[in-house]
Amino acid sequence: MEVTLNGKKTELPEAISNLTQLLTHYKLEDKVVIVEVNGEIIDKSKHEDRSIEAGDQIELVHFVGGG
Amino acid sequence: MIEKGAFTLNNRYSRQELFTPIGKEGQEKLAKKHVLIIGAGALGTGNVENLVRAGVGKITIVDRDYVEFSNLQRQQLYVESDATERIPKAIAAEKCLKEINSEVEVVGKVMDVTKEELEQMTPGVDLIIDSTDNFDTRLLINDIAQKHNIPWIYGACVSSYGLSYTIIPGKTPCLNCLLETVPLGGATCDTVGIISPAVQMVVAYQTTEALKLLVDDEKALRGKLVCFDLWKNEHTSIKVDGVKKSDCKSCGSEPTYPYLSYENQTKSSVLCGRNTVQIRPPKRLERDLDQLVETLSTQGGEVEQNPYLVSYTIGEQRMVFFRDGRVLVHGTNDIAEAKTLYHRILG
Numbered sequence: 001m002e003v004t005l006n007g008k009k010t011e012l013p014e015a016i017s018n019l020t021q022l023l024t025h026y027k028l029e030d031k032v033v034i035v036e037v038n039g040e041i042i043d044k045s046k047h048e049d050r051s052i053e054a055g056d057q058i059e060l061v062h063f064v065g066g067g
Numbered sequence: 068m069i070e071k072g073a074f075t076l077n078n079r080y081s082r083q084e085l086f087t088p089i090g091k092e093g094q095e096k097l098a099k100k101h102v103l104i105i106g107a108g109a110l111g112t113g114n115v116e117n118l119v120r121a122g123v124g125k126i127t128i129v130d131r132d133y134v135e136f137s138n139l140q141r142q143q144l145y146v147e148s149d150a151t152e153r154i155p156k157a158i159a160a161e162k163c164l165k166e167i168n169s170e171v172e173v174v175g176k177v178m179d180v181t182k183e184e185l186e187q188m189t190p191g192v193d194l195i196i197d198s199t200d201n202f203d204t205r206l207l208i209n210d211i212a213q214k215h216n217i218p219w220i221y222g223a224c225v226s227s228y229g230l231s232y233t234i235i236p237g238k239t240p241c242l243n244c245l246l247e248t249v250p251l252g253g254a255t256c257d258t259v260g261i262i263s264p265a266v267q268m269v270v271a272y273q274t275t276e277a278l279k280l281l282v283d284d285e286k287a288l289r290g291k292l293v294c295f296d297l298w299k300n301e302h303t304s305i306k307v308d309g310v311k312k313s314d315c316k317s318c319g320s321e322p323t324y325p326y327l328s329y330e331n332q333t334k335s336s337v338l339c340g341r342n343t344v345q346i347r348p349p350k351r352l353e354r355d356l357d358q359l360v361e362t363l364s365t366q367g368g369e370v371e372q373n374p375y376l377v378s379y380t381i382g383e384q385r386m387v388f389f390r391d392g393r394v395l396v397h398g399t400n401d402i403a404e405a406k407t408l409y410h411r412i413l414g
């Protein structure tokens with residue numbers, strides 16, 4: 001399915017159907033990540049329940065420590 | 068030394084004054100402001116150089132480390148001799164900055180930032196810029212900024228990725244709201260590296276927000292969490308206002324400033340990307356470096372000294388002793404091993 005991820009059209013593997021799977025796919029499951037879907041921030045506790053639809057605009061911002 | 072009056076003729080800030088949102092009025096405001104920059108690494112050197120050139124009245128820059136060759140690829144104020152002589156970053160930065168703009172009062176401080184130092188340094192500060200490499204210090208900055216009502220600008224980067232957010236007490240969510248939990252481990256400059264454009268991009272965001280705040284143009288602030296990956300050609304910013312928590316312990320209605328409490332402060336820490344452990348004595352002290360050199364000379368190994376620190380190499384191990392009591396143990400990420408070495412030398 002195609003979504004817009006951080007501003008880029010991205011084809012996601014079939015197996016990804018919710019936000020938890022998406023974060024795992026991008027190896028972000030252990031990071032502190034802010035997830036926004038279609039303009040709405042999705043709380044971490046709801047990632048597993050939040051399904052991803054084709055055409056969703058998803059923004060992932062993960063915090064890093066370097067500097 | 069050029070006389071003050073000559074600067075007007077030099078027209079040093081003419082191009083910045085021509086920029087309408089700053090103008091002459093903004094330039095005068097800049098000259099009256101005091102900015103505190105925590106960290107003089109990649110982000111710190113970028114931010115401080117911009118602000119010194121821009122003519123901010125006073126800038127204090129603090130760092131606990133010294134210059135190494137692996138810094139030179141991206142830490143823009145340092146030169147090879149700084150690395151060869153292991154000059155503390157705050158000292159090397161201050162020297163370079165004073166040559167860039169003698170009109171600005173630049174204060175470089177070689178110190179590890181804890182609650183004590185922050186409490187001492189923050190009175191009179193208009194803005195804090197985060198240029199650290201760890202979340203411990205950022206959460207400390209976050210609490211002190213909330214407590215004293217000082218805006219601060221978070222910035223971080225690794226690899227070709229970076230992000231920034233401007234935190235205004237009483238208005239925006241704070242870092243504690245955004246993080247919920249302190250990130251542990253993860254990618255560091257050591258494991259995945261970093262390219263300098265990623266640093267400069269974060270610096271551009273931080274310095275620009277700083278200028279807006281310093282000339283009191285708050286309505287021009289970005290208001291969003293911004294992130295990018297220069298190599299992957301990604302760029303995004305999201306509105307995080309809704310993340311502000313009314314019961315946040317740092318910025319909520321009944322704050323306790325948890326990261327200012329003793330229990331939450333790190334006494335030993337692994338330095339990002341350095342394979343190095345820092346050990347800090349429980350109390351600040353003034354280490355007698357000459358006496359230390361005498362002691363170490365009798366133990367075998369190689370001892371080197373400059374006015375700020377003593378470096379001691381024995382076999383595979385290298386330790387660096389700072390005047391303020393801190394010790395860096397190189398060649399390990401293991402705090403216990405580092406402490407063993409520390410106690411072996413210092414008892």
